[in-house]
Each structure stands twice: as structure tokens, then as C-alpha cells.
Amino acid sequence: MILINSLDFGYSKHKVFENLNLTFDEGKIYGLLGLNGAGKSTLLYLMGGLLFADNGKVEFNGFDMRERNPRALADLFFVPEEFELPDVKFETYIKLHAPFYPNFSRETLDRCLSGFGMDTSCRLNRLSMGQKKKAFMCFALAANTGLLIMDEPTNGLDIPSKSQFRQVVSSCMTDERTIIISTHQVRDVENLIDHITIINDKQIVFNRSVADITDRLVFTDARFGQRPEGAIYAQPSSVGEQVVMPRGGEQETPLNIELLFNAVLAEREKVATIFA
Amino acid sequence: MNDFFNLKRFLLVLRRELCLSTKPLIIGTALIVGLLVLNFAGLCKVFDVNYIGVNKRGTIDGLMVFLGLLTFVATIAVWVSSAQISHNLARKTNFLAFSTLPASTFERYLARVVVFGILPLVVWFALYFGVHLSDAVVDYTEMNDRYQGGFIALCACVILFSTVFAFWGAAFRRHGFIIGFCVAAFSIFALFRWILPNVSLMFLDPIGRFVQHDYFSYGRLRLVLAVALLIIGAINIGAGYFFYRRKQMIVKSVKRQ
Numbered sequence: 001m002i003l004i005n006s007l008d009f010g011y012s013k014h015k016v017f018e019n020l021n022l023t024f025d026e027g028k029i030y031g032l033l034g035l036n037g038a039g040k041s042t043l044l045y046l047m048g049g050l051l052f053a054d055n056g057k058v059e060f061n062g063f064d065m066r067e068r069n070p071r072a073l074a075d076l077f078f079v080p081e082e083f084e085l086p087d088v089k090f091e092t093y094i095k096l097h098a099p100f101y102p103n104f105s106r107e108t109l110d111r112c113l114s115g116f117g118m119d120t121s122c123r124l125n126r127l128s129m130g131q132k133k134k135a136f137m138c139f140a141l142a143a144n145t146g147l148l149i150m151d152e153p154t155n156g157l158d159i160p161s162k163s164q165f166r167q168v169v170s171s172c173m174t175d176e177r178t179i180i181i182s183t184h185q186v187r188d189v190e191n192l193i194d195h196i197t198i199i200n201d202k203q204i205v206f207n208r209s210v211a212d213i214t215d216r217l218v219f220t221d222a223r224f225g226q227r228p229e230g231a232i233y234a235q236p237s238s239v240g241e242q243v244v245m246p247r248g249g250e251q252e253t254p255l256n257i258e259l260l261f262n263a264v265l266a267e268r269e270k271v272a273t274i275f276a
Numbered sequence: 277m278n279d280f281f282n283l284k285r286f287l288l289v290l291r292r293e294l295c296l297s298t299k300p301l302i303i304g305t306a307l308i309v310g311l312l313v314l315n316f317a318g319l320c321k322v323f324d325v326n327y328i329g330v331n332k333r334g335t336i337d338g339l340m341v342f343l344g345l346l347t348f349v350a351t352i353a354v355w356v357s358s359a360q361i362s363h364n365l366a367r368k369t370n371f372l373a374f375s376t377l378p379a380s381t382f383e384r385y386l387a388r389v390v391v392f393g394i395l396p397l398v399v400w401f402a403l404y405f406g407v408h409l410s411d412a413v414v415d416y417t418e419m420n421d422r423y424q425g426g427f428i429a430l431c432a433c434v435i436l437f438s439t440v441f442a443f444w445g446a447a448f449r450r451h452g453f454i455i456g457f458c459v460a461a462f463s464i465f466a467l468f469r470w471i472l473p474n475v476s477l478m479f480l481d482p483i484g485r486f487v488q489h490d491y492f493s494y495g496r497l498r499l500v501l502a503v504a505l506l507i508i509g510a511i512n513i514g515a516g517y518f519f520y521r522r523k524q525m526i527v528k529s530v531k532r533q
């Protein structure tokens with residue numbers, strides 16, 4: 001479990017977080033959303049021990065991440081948005097890095113690589129960006145760490161690979177594992193994540209499970225001039241408007257993350273009232 | 277399992293660093309030596325072989341010029357390598373990959389000190405002592421006291437300033453090598469003063485005269501030099517670890533921390 005208590009953090013004069021409190025539990029896949037510059041990557045770096053909070057604490061399984069304890073790091077894997085892989089064969093990379101992760105599973109690695117249509121015979125620096133990402137993510141999933149952090153994991157993946165990504169990640173999910181995905185490509189992870197956290201203006205402005213969201217909100221389309229009464233938020237679409245409204249007796253509708261995100265930022269008070 | 281230092285974990289980190297980092301070092305070394313070998317004949321003409329240094333027969337030949345230059349270049353290479361202990365971690369991608377490795381900060385730092393600091397020094401000493409097997413250069417045991425003192429000063433400067441580069445590289449990241457180089461630059465002129473006794477280096481002459489002074493012939497001074505070297509080197513390496521521990525993905529001032 002990740003526990004963030006009274007977190008303050010800033011770069012020089014620019015404050016990013018003020019008195020942030022947040023918890024990430026086991027057995028869930030979290031989607032971390034926010035505008036450009038909101039601090040998504042910064043929060044991930046703080047959780048990974050790559051940045052130190054000005055005040056407050058970031059704890060993972062009881063370890064203060066500022067200490068970069070090796071036992072904590074052995075149960076954590078970070079897949080950044082940008083990374084470089086060394087000029088070695090993938091098999092060599094596995095031999096060098098797998099021993100650091102006590103729960104590393106070769107079987108899981110082979111299964112994930114098979115899901116992406118890859119194998120370990122390749123030389124890492126000769127892969128395309130998308131292929132490198134797939135290889136690195138397969139290693140990350142095979143490490144079987146309690147916490148897996150991914151920053152924009154679907155960037156650079158081709159269309160079939162995005163679907164493969166969802167399948168591979170779902171197949172590796174367990175009740176003891178926490179996966180945190182920070183992304184702007186919400187449609188790539190729409191059917192994958194089961195908890196949504198939105199950062200804005202130095203704070204967490206929304207933090208709910210998908211089940212809770214779809215239980216209280218409906219996402220529907222309406223023609224121009226026919227916006228339902230009680231709609232919290234509406235945005236133009238090809239057929240008229242996409243609308244978010246409180247769920248009364250209506251049937252549950254699939255979650256539209258993009259619409260939810262815009263609604264939260266535009267009508268924060270109204271959304272908060274529904275979830276109060 | 278000890279969180280500060282575990283031998284098994286350290287060896288895993290060391291193996292990783294050796295596998296991933298030594299290739300550029302080996303290629304760089306091969307390039308330097310290769311360039312000098314290819315330009316051997318030309319270098320002999322540029323440096324008048326009757327003008328520089330002496331060998332035990334009292335004469336100079338091109339091989340000694342070549343070996344002297346090789347030693348000089350190797351010395352610079354050792355210092356550049358020491359600065360790499362922290363330098364290439366200034367890149368975000370390298371820093372992330374290395375800092376999320378499940379090992380303690382001390383184990384990671386020590387592995388880099390071994391690969392980028394100690395290993396090049398071992399190669400340097402092997403090279404420098406190895407060339408003394410050749411008849412072309414002065415055998416240490418046949419040097420007079422002043423030359424022995426100068427030789428010790430040379431070795432001391434190589435080791436000491438490699439730790440200086442390690443420290444400044446950790447403290448100042450991108451600018452660490454430049455700052456360390458400025459600190460070490462005067463020592464290079466001092467070494468030249470010893471190798472080229474007849475060449476005046478103007479305001480740097482006092483440094484050169486210090487290196488050549490007769491008190492380097494006293495055994496006790498050499499002992500003091502050795503102890504000072506160990507203490508100052510240990511302080512530099514320790515201070516480098518202090519800065520290394522506080523490194524973050526984005527550079528923040530030490531005062532704020």
C-alpha cells in the first residue's frame with residue numbers, strides 16, 4: 001500500500017502539491033489523470049523515491065521512499081514515459097536485472113512477450129520505440145512487484161498493441177498487486193482501470209472507484225437543445241452533446257473517462273456534491 | 277538482510293555496471309592508444325627526442341616520448357572516468373534506471389567508484405609500471421631521490437585528483453567535470469615542470485619548483501604524502517557519497533534539502 005501524508009512539494013518557486021493526502025490500496029489498477037503540468041509524473045517520481053518531498057511523507061509498505069530502501073525498491077517497478085535500454089541482448093538484460101527482483105517469473109515474462117508477439121532473442125537497442133516499450137513492460141510485469149508504476153504506457157504503441165497491452169496487464173493483475181497508470185490516452189485504459197484519481201491545482205480533486213462512479217453517474221448522448229434536466233456537464237459531440245448526469249433510476253452506463261475528467265474540472269462542486 | 281550493504285546485492289550491481297559501462301571505457305581507451313600508435317612516427321618528429329627527459333643510458337628515443345605521452349593521456353582518461361561516477365547520471369533516463377535498482381545507495385555508489393574510479397586507476401598503474409619493464413625508460417629503482425619523489429608526486433596526483441573529479445562530479449553534476457578539471461589543471465603543469473625541467477611555465481613555475489624540490493627525497497615526507505593522499509582521497513569519496521545520497525530526479529539546491 002502507498003500512503004501519502006500531508007505532502008508538500010515544489011520546484012524552486014513553483015508549488016506542485018500542497019498538503020496532499022492519498023492512499024493506493026492493493027488489488028487495484030489506478031488511473032492517474034490531470035492536465036499538462038498538473039504533477040502526475042512528479043507524483044509518480046515521489047512514489048518511486050526519485051524525488052523527495054519538501055514536507056510530509058510518502059510510504060510504501062511502511063518504508064519511507066526518501067530512504068530508497070532496497071527492500072522497498074525490490075517490490076516496486078517504474079516504467080517511465082521515456083527510457084533507454086542498453087546495447088545488449090534482451091536475454092543479457094534479463095540475466096543482469098532479474099536477480100534484483102525476488103519474485104521475478106520467467107513464465108510470466110514469456111507469456112507477456114507472447115502476448116505482444118515478441119521473444120528474448122532481440123538486441124534491445126535495435127528495437128523501435130514501441131517494441132522497446134513492449135519489451136520493458138513485459139519485464140516490469142514479470143518482476144511481479146507489489147507496486148507497478150507506469151507513466152504513459154501506451155505512448156508509441158500501435159493500435160493492435162494497445163489492445164494487447166490491456167490483455168497482458170489484466171492477466172498479470174492479482175489481489176496483492178497495485179498498478180498505477182498515468183496517462184492522457186484515457187481510451188487506451190478505459191476498460192482496464194478500476195479506480196480514477198484526478199490531480200488539479202495542487203490537490204486531488206477526484207478519487208473514486210469506477211464501480212462507484214458508474215453507480216452514481218450516467219454518461220449519455222443528447223441532441224442539441226435536448227439536454228436532460230439535471231445534467232452536470234455537457235460537451236459537444238458529433239451527434240449533439242455528450243452529457244454527464246446523476247444516475248437516478250437509469251440503467252448503468254459505461255464509463256466515459258474523458259467526459260468524466262472534463263466534468264470534474266469544469267464542475268468540481270457539483271460532482272463533489274453527488275459523491276458526498 | 278542488511279539494508280546498507282549486502283555483498284551479494286553489491287556484486288549484482290557491480291556485475292551490471294561492468295557489463296553496461298565498460299564497453300565505452302574500453303572503446304575510448306583503444307581509440308586513444310590507437311591514435312598514439314598511428315601517430316608514433318609523427319610524434320617523434322614533433323618532440324625533438326634529444327631534448328626531453330633521460331633514460332638509464334642517458335639518451336632519449338621515440339619510444340620514451342610515446343610512452344610519456346601515453347601516460348599523460350591515460351592520466352587525463354582516469355580523471356575523466358572518475359568524473360563519470362556521477363556525471364552521466366545527470367541524464368533523466370540514466371538516473372531513473374539506476375536509482376530504482378533494488379540496491380542501497382551505498383552499494384550503487386561503491387559499484388560506480390569501482391568501475392569508473394578504481395578500475396581505471398588499476399589499469400593506469402599497470403600501464404605505468406608495465407612500461408618500466410622496457411629499457412627505454414628510467415627504472416624506478418635506478419632513479420635518484422629527486423626523481424623518485426617526483427614519481428611519487430605523479431602517482432599521488434593521479435589518485436588524488438581522480439577523487440577530486442569524483443567529488444565535484446557528484447556535487448555539481450554537469451559542471452562537475454569542468455570544476456574538477458580547473459582544480460586539477462595546476463597539477464598538470466606541475467607534472468610537466470618535472471618532465472620538462474628546462475621549460476619555463478612563468479607564474480606556474482613555483483608549483484613546478486615545489487615538485488622538484490630536494491625535500492621530496494626525504495622518506496618521511498613521502499610517508500606524509502601517502503597518508504595525506506589517503507585522508508584527502510577518502511574525504512573526497514565520502515563527500516561524493518554524501519551528495520550522491522541526496523540526488524533527485526530534478527536538481528534541487530543543497531540548502532533547500
